[in-house]
Every structure is written in structure tokens, then in C-alpha cells.
Amino acid sequence: MSGRGAERSLLLVEWMAGCAEPVSLAQTVAALNLPKSSALGLLRMLVDLGYAERTDATHYRLVRLPGEATNENPAWGSLLRLLQSSLAQAVSDTGESGFLAVLEPEKTVRYLNKVMPEREIRYDRDISVARRAWQVSSGIVLLAGLSEADLAAYLDVLSSTEGATIEPAVLLSEVREAQRLGYHANPMGVVEGAAGVAAPILDRNGRMVAALNIAGPADRISGSLEKIIDLTVAHAERCSAVLAEARGLSS
Template identity: 50%
Template sequence: MDLIEWLASRSQAVSLVEVVQALALPKSSTLLLLRTLVDARYVTRQADGRYLLIRLPGEPSETNSGWGMILRVAEPILRETVAAIEETGFIAVLTGDWQVRYLNKVLPMREIRYDRDIATQRVAHYVASGLMLLSGLADEDLEAYLRLSVPDEDDPGAIAARVSAARREGYVANLHGRVEGAAGVAAPIRDPEGRIVAVVNMSGPRERIANNLSRVTEVTVEAARRASEALSRRMFKSEKSPARN
């Protein structure tokens, strides 16, 4: 981490000797560390043998979903939204096996509030976050999900209809969630290419959400829009400025 931090402070590519001298590390160990960072695609080795940091941990790459970056840019917006409507907020993503994973949880400052264990992943079509995330799948991937991940007791056609509605409306409102007495609204966080990479989910007691559904939907969609813009700015900055000053 010291090496990554030091590289992040450089505006130009650096040589092996410069790293050794700056961090007072053995040359052989430093070379192994740099090779590890190159293999992990945090650092690139240029034609002249100098090293340049191209991304930080948590930022997207060909093999990294960038969940850390998503959480960093979205969490402040989520906290503002929770404070504004006093309901519980989550950032959720879809795993490689089509489960919903919650990256965080922000609880409101009120006595009666909705809480959930975010260590447990959820079946995607059972929750508002999952339906919104499924709406971002390519048609062939959605068909595979419906074929491979839907239990016999669930109706693939009904699930497909809800996903289509999510694509059309740009949000999902679920007033009859799997948790008795709970309801929620989810809206998509998109990357610069318009792909859904995460969702903002606001949840609370069913009656309170239902009575305030328009407002909850409005602020959820707005939070997701702001998070999408912040993520696009951050990713654009990473692409244009691979070395940090």
C-alpha cells in the first residue's frame, strides 16, 4: 500500500531506482512488488522500463467490477437522501451468479425503521434492487437467468414482465417485499456507457412507503441520477489522468 500511495503522488512514470531510493526498499523486493502491480493492472511498465500507476484499488478494470469506486461516489449521496426522507438506504449490485449484494446500509435517525442483514445475498427477482439490476442484463442473459435461477414455484413470465416494466419506467417500486411489512424503491446507477452497474434502494415500513410513494420514488431516482453523474466524472478522470498529482 505504501508503494501504491507513493506512485499515486507521482505525476510522471518512475524508474525502479527511484522507487527503491524513495521507499528505502530492497531492489529485488521492489521489483517483485512492481511486477505484482503490473500483473494486477494497477501499474503499467512502459517501453523505457519506467512504471506508471494507471488505477487505484476499487477502480474498474477488465477484471474488476469497480464496486469500491461505486460505493465511494454514491455513499455521500445516499446519506443525504436518507436524511431527507428518513428511510433506510442501500447501494446494491449484481454478483456474477445473479445474486443481489448490498455494499452498504445507511439507517435513518428515527425510532421505527427498516433494517436488514446486508451480509446475506438476495435472490434477484425477490427484491426491488434485484429487479432493477436484472433490467440491465442483455436479453440473452436475462433469458439464462429465467431458465437457470428461477425456482419451479416462481413464474418466469411474471418476472420478465416486472423486469420489462423496470426498463420502461426507470425504477422499481415493490410494496410487497419478501420481508413482511417492508417495501422499497430502487433506481439504477449507470456507468458512462449507460450500463446499470448498481442501484440505489430506499426501504421502509410498507404503510409509510406506500403513503409517501411519490416522494420516495422521486428522491430515489434523483439520488441514482446524481450517483451516475458522479461515477461518470470519476471514471472519466481516471481514464484521462492515470497518474495522480
Template identity: 25%
Template structure:
């Protein structure tokens, strides 16, 4: 690896995760480098529009060109572009908001968000990053990964966002096994109090899981006994259709037997 590039990326990640503003000394300490080195990296990133310096505090924050780069990623992300119509159809069919996500490291990144029809004011969640183990999208992806990748995700201590977040790897492994059998995964207030999700994996032409599609909403509406099975079927069928749109072979789609 090129050390300077690696350090520059670490600066961006530090500003993204612990910002919004950090000084040269703080960033140098976090990177374990001398202040002149951190300052040189920051000036280079600033020249490229990836960070900006606040005039009042002299601290640095993420720059506007990152938005352009992020939008470029979304525009060229095949799963997102292929999912637009299918997500809208699922939102209309279930009357719930729909998220499409990909796995990045140990988190899922929301790449598309179809609003709930006839809902109240809603916040666009594209770009949101969520620990994989706390959401249905992440569990739907993890369940269909190769065994070694799945074990890698299960190895660290699970993230905790609420009192309902699963903290035992054995319980998570059991949930993944059930998702593999059923073709969909469930989130029950694990990332937000009162929130729930139902998601299914999406496959590409190689037959590998490339992301997940699911509905999100209030737990009492999504996981009610009278609605849960019907919603799960709708999510599973839509994910299967999206997978086929991506060229996935029929054998790659999650099974659709009753659960």
C-alpha cells in the same frame, strides 16, 4: 479451472449456505470427493484462517479472515465508496433506510446501508445476499442489463421467499420492462412479509449498470398511493446523481418522465 481451488471455494460456499458447522464426511459427500481430499482442503483453509474447527464437535465453520477479506472488498468497491454521501442524503430526504447493492450471480449483495433517520433500533444489513427477483434492487439492475444477461437471469425458476414472490418468468419480464420504462423497480412483500422497496439502477463511466440504490421499509409507508410517486422520484434522482459521480454519460441514466 484449477480443481483444488474450485473445491476449496465450494467448501466455503457450503459452509456459508448450509452451515454453520459441517463435518469432513458431510463436506466430502457434498463435494463428491474422498474424505482424505476434503480433509486436506479443510486443513489448508484452516491454516489460512478461512475456516476454523470446533473443538467439541470437530466440525468446521467459516473463519475470521473471511471478514477481513470481505471488508477489503467493501473498502475498494467504488460504487460503495461513492454512494456514502448520496445514500445519507436520500435517507434524510425520504426518512427511510437506504441500501446500495451489486449483482453477484443470481443474487444481489448489499454493499452499503444508510439507516433510517430517527428510526427504532436497526440491524446493519451490509453483506446480506438476496435473490435478485425478490427485491427492487435486483429488478432495477436486471432491467438495464444487456438482453442476453437479462435472459440468463430469467431462465431459471424464480426464487420464492414469501407468498408474494413472483413465480412466473413472464410476470418478472413484464416488471423489468416497466422498470426500464419508469427508471425504477418495486418490491411488494416479495422478500419479507410487510416489507417493500423502491430502487433505481446506477451506471458507471462505461454506461453499464453496476448496481442499484433504493429505499426499504414497511409496505404501507413506501407504497401508499400518497407517497409512492414522490419516493420514486427521490430514489431515481439520487441514483442518477450517483451515476454521474461515477462518470456515467447522461444517456445512461434512467429516464425521468412521469410514470
């Protein structure tokens, strides 16, 4: 693609990101001052690449921006960039450690980053080590975002997983509870003496893309559990709002 063609593609994506309704070919031509043939070619290219979809015979709607997650590309770098300040605010408000967690394709939990509170006694975690989803609050929440088929497949694998310390039926009950409540609280984490709460972060289409995890010493978390739950859920919702706003469309 020529430099001019690349520029037009970017301008088209930026313009469509600011449109709340599907756009027509005529609107695209007028808005970007493009020849009709060029505009049609660019719109078709966006559809072919999965950035847009046709809503009817003449209208197109942007469904994702470059850098947003797909099944083939987790795009975790974009999540980090967009949610770093929100995570820092959650840590400031709770006074506990904050983590941004995602579910890897093999259904292990990966912590993308961490923010530590400014207090002497605090909980730290080696985020280079992946966790099994059933072990941690973030994992329970992320499993709650799977399709029924994917969740069933995960539970089937779990039933034959060596070293698993939870029965599939028990895990399913915890996942259902997380779906009902909108969060999961773990009074005793993988690390002895630690506890935490996790809540889902959704993209603008309502798809779960990450979990916000607030964790700290178990006795301190348990002493203010309701407050920690409320703040974690509230900040996860704010993270979801950030993702929606960044895409130029309301959630």
C-alpha cells in the same frame, strides 16, 4: 517496473482522465515531458491492461481508471467510497433506510452497505444475506441492466429453479417495466411489512453498476410512494453523476 516507471504510469492515467478527447503520442510527450519511446510504451501498456483503447492509428482514450469495475473485477470498494455521501443524502431526504445493491456473478443481489434514518421506527435489513434477484426491487432493476442474452439465460435458469415463486414470463414483464420507467417499486418486500423502491446507478459509459434502494415500513412507503419514487430516481441519477465526475469525464 521501476519507481520512476510507476510514477510515470500514474501521472499518465491522471492526465488522460482529465482529457475529454483522445490524446495523441505527441500530446502525451509534450504534456508529461517524456521521451517518445517511453510515452509510447506507457500508452501501449495501458491498452494491454484494459485501461485505454486506440481510437485510430495515432490516438488513445482512457476507458477506465484503476479501481473501476470490469467483468473480472467488480471493484465494489470504489463504489462504496464514491457513493457513501450520496447514499447518506438520499436517506436524509427520504427519511427511510438506504442501501447500495450490486448484482453478483451468480446473479444474486448483494447489499454493499446501509444507512439508517434518524427516526424511531425504521426498517433494517441483514445485508450479509444475499437475495435472489427476482425477490427484491434492487434485483429487478439490476436484471434490467443485463444484456438480452444474459437476461434470457437467467430466465432459463429460473424456470428450473426449485423454490422460485415467480414465473419467468412474469419476471420478464417486471424487468421490462423497470426498463421503461427507470425504477422498480415493491409494495411488499421479502421481509413482511416492508416496501421499497430501487433505481439504477450508471457508470460514465451508461453501464449499470449498482442500484439505489430506499426501503421502509410498507404503510409509510405507500403513503408517500410517488415522493419516494421521485427522490430515489433523482438520487440514483446524482450517484451516476458522481461516478462520471470521479472519472474526470462527462457522462
